[in-house]
Amino acid sequence: MPGPRVAILGVILESNRQSAVATKAEFESFYVLEGDAVIEAARAETSVIAPEASTFVKTMDVTGEWEPVPVLLAACHPLGPIDQALHEEYLGKIRAGLEAAGQLDAVYIANHGAMVATESQDPDGDIIMAARDIIGPDVPIVVTLDLHANISDEMVAGSDLIVGYRTNPHVDMIERGEEAALSMRLILAGRAAPQMCVVRLPMTPASVALLSAQEPYGSMIDLGQRRKAEEASRILNVSVFGGFVYSDTSYNGVAVVVTARNDMAEAKKIANEIAQFGWENREKFMRQLTSIEDGVAMAMDHERLPVIYADAGDNPGGGGTGRSTDLLKALVDADAQNVLYGSYCDPPLAKAAHAAGMGGAFTAELNTLPGTPSDYPLTYEAEVVGLHDGNVVGRLGLLAGRQMHLGPSAAIRIGGITVVVISDRTQTADPMFFEMFGLDIGEAQTVVVKSRGHFRAGFIPWFPPERVYEIDTDGLVSPILHRRQWQYLPRPVFPLDDDVTWEPKEA
Numbered sequence: 001m002p003g004p005r006v007a008i009l010g011v012i013l014e015s016n017r018q019s020a021v022a023t024k025a026e027f028e029s030f031y032v033l034e035g036d037a038v039i040e041a042a043r044a045e046t047s048v049i050a051p052e053a054s055t056f057v058k059t060m061d062v063t064g065e066w067e068p069v070p071v072l073l074a075a076c077h078p079l080g081p082i083d084q085a086l087h088e089e090y091l092g093k094i095r096a097g098l099e100a101a102g103q104l105d106a107v108y109i110a111n112h113g114a115m116v117a118t119e120s121q122d123p124d125g126d127i128i129m130a131a132r133d134i135i136g137p138d139v140p141i142v143v144t145l146d147l148h149a150n151i152s153d154e155m156v157a158g159s160d161l162i163v164g165y166r167t168n169p170h171v172d173m174i175e176r177g178e179e180a181a182l183s184m185r186l187i188l189a190g191r192a193a194p195q196m197c198v199v200r201l202p203m204t205p206a207s208v209a210l211l212s213a214q215e216p217y218g219s220m221i222d223l224g225q226r227r228k229a230e231e232a233s234r235i236l237n238v239s240v241f242g243g244f245v246y247s248d249t250s251y252n253g254v255a256v257v258v259t260a261r262n263d264m265a266e267a268k269k270i271a272n273e274i275a276q277f278g279w280e281n282r283e284k285f286m287r288q289l290t291s292i293e294d295g296v297a298m299a300m301d302h303e304r305l306p307v308i309y310a311d312a313g314d315n316p317g318g319g320g321t322g323r324s325t326d327l328l329k330a331l332v333d334a335d336a337q338n339v340l341y342g343s344y345c346d347p348p349l350a351k352a353a354h355a356a357g358m359g360g361a362f363t364a365e366l367n368t369l370p371g372t373p374s375d376y377p378l379t380y381e382a383e384v385v386g387l388h389d390g391n392v393v394g395r396l397g398l399l400a401g402r403q404m405h406l407g408p409s410a411a412i413r414i415g416g417i418t419v420v421v422i423s424d425r426t427q428t429a430d431p432m433f434f435e436m437f438g439l440d441i442g443e444a445q446t447v448v449v450k451s452r453g454h455f456r457a458g459f460i461p462w463f464p465p466e467r468v469y470e471i472d473t474d475g476l477v478s479p480i481l482h483r484r485q486w487q488y489l490p491r492p493v494f495p496l497d498d499d500v501t502w503e504p505k506e507a
């Protein structure tokens, strides 16, 4: 028996509606793999691909016979909408791959779930529906999604099981890949015939309010896991998606997806119960940020314990440009000392630092490339204190064990601030961003990172939650939602509007 034939595919992008269009070059600078290259990358010890996808393959490998049918795995760092022509090109590859595959027993899709296209409103739904269209109604489709996915009705209608991350910072991608594979085995063995329901709330919290260790989101996730454990014979999966408000879609909103193993009534009951708990506790989704002024004042106080700041408005992990300058300028103007600041994505600046050489003094021109109004140019005298090719393996948290290609990178000293400069737009979620230059995080008085929340897992050895501050900086992912123009969000919606009501639907 050769075992079941399972197609593998996925297109990963988290789209911030106002960020630059995600082009083919942007995808290719991260990864685009087809055919056998998909399986080679998935089975490698370390690789660049999403851990849930590689774990799905490795778990299928060790749980019995199977024949993987690799189609396409593509990913781009969080950016804007995918270029429509590229979306259609990938859809075409997926259709062609599935059509050429012959008889399939199942499909596994590794998407992020918060993608928009320059024209299509729901590219994730398009991909799932395209697969469903080709394989027919009886072949199971199992999908893994990020916790920041925006769940459309098409995504639920087209798939049999959606497995979402349960942790933010994301540290459970391996477990979710295992869960997807083990559930796939159950379904293929005829021991589960999953059916899904979704309850979506008119509520779009900022990403900073969706930490799984904090209220009320953490309790929504916990409640789901308790109910799943109590009803294990009837419920296959409970996923509570926080959504990604910056995608600005008509189907944005915290979404509870419950997959019944065999009892839809129970699944609907649980979905409504979790949604109701989140709704009743919605005021707890509001977050207080620290102003730049207060952040600078704290940086000037050398009596206190070391702290870490999130440059909250400019997280490349949410589509930020990674080179807004407000906070850096304020710290330089105040002559703050013993600060580590990572990481500016500024390829010309990295190149200039490499040209100056280790120990070299040079005039650092930040933001010579055009950008958003927050990415204004600055010129400082600087010294090169570290050079690197940017090829490193992540060490802690989201990026642990994952290959990173940051491009030519440098550490430059501007007064009392050591600034890490990279050439590939990646959020500073891992200590390696500093450690690759031999910089000691434990020696710094103030660390600043361009990351929204994932840095919490990467920097936990130095900075417990009470020493983390989210600084209210400008940028494409500012958590202050009313500062932004919204185009497609369902209105009214909490917290943008006052007159929002919601009632659980009858199961």
Ligand SMILES: [Zn+2]
Binding pocket: 146, 147, 148, 170
């Ligand atoms: Zn996420």
